[in-house]
Amino acid sequence: xxSLAEKLVALINxxxxxxxxxxxxxxxxxxxxxxxxxxxPSSQKExxxxxxxxxxxxxxxxxxxxxxxxxxxxWRGKIPFLDENLLTKIEHELDEFRKDAAPQKWGxxxxxxxxxxxxxxxxxxxxxxxxxxxxxxEGAGVPSCLYYDEIxxxxxxxxxxxxxxxxxxxxxxxxxxxxxxxxxxxxxVGDALPVEVYLSPGEGILMYADCIVHTRxxxxxxxxxxxxxxxxxxxxxxxxxxx
Amino acid sequence: xxxxxxxxxxxxxxxLDLKSDLKGEEAEAFEEMIRLAxxxxxxxxxxxxxxxxxxxxxxxxxLMKPQSSHAIVVGEKxxxxxxxxxxxx
Numbered sequence: 001x002x003s004l005a006e007k008l009v010a011l012i013n014x015x016x017x018x019x020x021x022x023x024x025x026x027x028x029x030x031x032x033x034x035x036x037x038x039x040x041p042s043s044q045k046e047x048x049x050x051x052x053x054x055x056x057x058x059x060x061x062x063x064x065x066x067x068x069x070x071x072x073x074x075w076r077g078k079i080p081f082l083d084e085n086l087l088t089k090i091e092h093e094l095d096e097f098r099k100d101a102a103p104q105k106w107g108x109x110x111x112x113x114x115x116x117x118x119x120x121x122x123x124x125x126x127x128x129x130x131x132x133x134x135x136x137x138e139g140a141g142v143p144s145c146l147y148y149d150e151i152x153x154x155x156x157x158x159x160x161x162x163x164x165x166x167x168x169x170x171x172x173x174x175x176x177x178x179x180x181x182x183x184x185x186x187x188x189v190g191d192a193l194p195v196e197v198y199l200s201p202g203e204g205i206l207m208y209a210d211c212i213v214h215t216r217x218x219x220x221x222x223x224x225x226x227x228x229x230x231x232x233x234x235x236x237x238x239x240x241x242x243x
Numbered sequence: 244x245x246x247x248x249x250x251x252x253x254x255x256x257x258x259l260d261l262k263s264d265l266k267g268e269e270a271e272a273f274e275e276m277i278r279l280a281x282x283x284x285x286x287x288x289x290x291x292x293x294x295x296x297x298x299x300x301x302x303x304x305x306l307m308k309p310q311s312s313h314a315i316v317v318g319e320k321x322x323x324x325x326x327x328x329x330x331x332x
Contacts, residue, residue, distance in 0.1 A: 004269045011257045018250035026254065026321075030280035032287065048268065049275035105290035 005055035017238045020060065021162070024210070027057050031213045034157035036106075038185035038194055038217045054213055057159055058189045061211040064237040066135040071188040071195060072212030074133035076205045079170055081120060087202050090116050091173050094145050094226045101145070107153035108216070113143045113228065121230050126168070133206060134166045136235040141168070144231075148182060148216065149224035155216045157187065160209035162240035164231030167209035171199035177222030187213040248320075255320050281321050 002010065012019040030053050034041065041047045058068075067074055082090075093114040101109035113121060120126070121143035131137055142163050148154065160167055174180055184197040184205070189212070197205060207214070209231075219225060233239050258277075265273055 004265070004272060007261060011261060012254065018246055019253065022247075022250040022254040026251075026280055027276075029283045029287065030276055032283040033279040045271065045275050046279065048272040049279055052272045052276050053279070103294055105287065105294065 003055065005052055005059050008052075008056045009059040017240060020238050021240045024057070024060055024159075027053050027060075028159045031057070032156045032158050034187075034213070034215070036154055036156050036215065036218060038157075038183065038196065038215055040187075040194065054187060054189050057211045057213070061165075061208065061237075064234065065208060065211070066234075067133060068208055068211075070190050070192060071186050072208040072214075073186065074166070074206040074208065076197075076203070078202055079204045080129075081125075082170070082202045084202075086116075086120070087172065090120070090228075091226060093117060094147070094172060094228075097145055098147050098149075098226075101147055104155075106155055107148070107150050107218075108155060109147040109149075109153075111145045111147070113145055117143050117145065117228060121168075121170075121228055126230065127232065130166060130168060130206060130232055134208075134232065134234055137166065138233040138235050138239070141230040141232050144229055146227040146229055147225070148219045148227075150219075151221050152218045154182070154218040157185075157213050157215040159211060159213055160231065162210060162233065164229070165208065165210040165234055165239075166206065166232040168204055168206045168230040168232075169199070169209075170204040170228045170230070171201050172226040172228055173201050174199070174225050175223070176220070179220075180223060182217050182219040182223060182225060185215045185217060187215075251320050277321050284321070 008023065012023050031050070033046075034050060041050055062068060093116050094111075097111040097114055098109065101111035104110050122140050124140070127137055127141055130141070169184070174182075180198070184199065186195045186197060186207070188195060199205060216225075262270070262273060
């Protein structure tokens with residue numbers, strides 16, 4: 001007998017992109033209801049609903065994803081080309097773009113990348129690197145810069161938009177006056193507990209971010225984070241028409 | 244937006260059909276999922292409204308596809324799932 005998540009996904013099977021994304025976006029919006037501190041819902045009723053949301057998001061993409069595991073992580077490690085010198089230069093570039101960055105829903109800010117970000121994070125080389133894990137991708141990666149530098153800035157639990165099916169999230173800097181509280185949290189499908197991820201400057205994590213729920217928990221007073229996030233779309237699967 | 248609304252209407256119709264077949268724990272999890280979606284859609288809408296007058300890389304923000312338009316539609320349409328019309332309507 002099919003699980004409820006499988007029944008949900010069966011509703012939209014073979015009906016094209018608009019139907020697929022109507023369900024995917026509904027599930028993504030529902031996932032945003034989780035607590036922002038990286039914990040699971042305290043009530044059993046909400047936890048059961050969240051498990052259903054997770055499983056359905058996973059089932060939507062499972063048939064077409066190479067190396068998709070319960071936590072969606074494809075790779076984690078030091079970005080090969082990102083030495084101390086380049087990291088410093090990129091951080092300075094981000095500082096310049098921060099001045100005009102656009103505020104986002106939960107207190108974080110976003111900007112496009114400058115020349116260095118474009119050169120290193122929208123490159124063919126980086127795409128080839130990602131393809132080793134995800135298989136073939138459409139077009140070039142889309143880099144953006146994220147800033148968490150106001151008290152409480154975070155991103156609520158979510159799945160990424162279709163531009164970020166595969167997401168390479170790179171830590172450029174994480175500074176604090178005392179302890180570093182903010183963390184990336186990934187919610188694996190199944191019985192495993194949420195996984196806390198603390199990235200060091202120059203370190204990145206590559207994951208299927210449109211089908212695995214994840215969050216960045218709030219920064220505390222005096223804490224600031226600069227990230228570069230690069231989105232990719234796997235070839236040969238349904239994608240959203242954003243025109 | 245018309246195509247988006249149509250696809251959500253169609254999805255809601257199918258979800259209503261599915262809901263009528265569910266019992267026990269499955270029915271409870273399904274209804275709670277819809278409640279969470281409605282609650283989140285309202286919260287996302289509120290946050291997005293606050294951003295409307297903000298400055299910055301507006302074109303870039305558009306590229307990043309805010310969820311607002313979708314959340315507004317989802318929030319409105321899903322009410323049918325929590326408060327379905329009588330069968331004979």
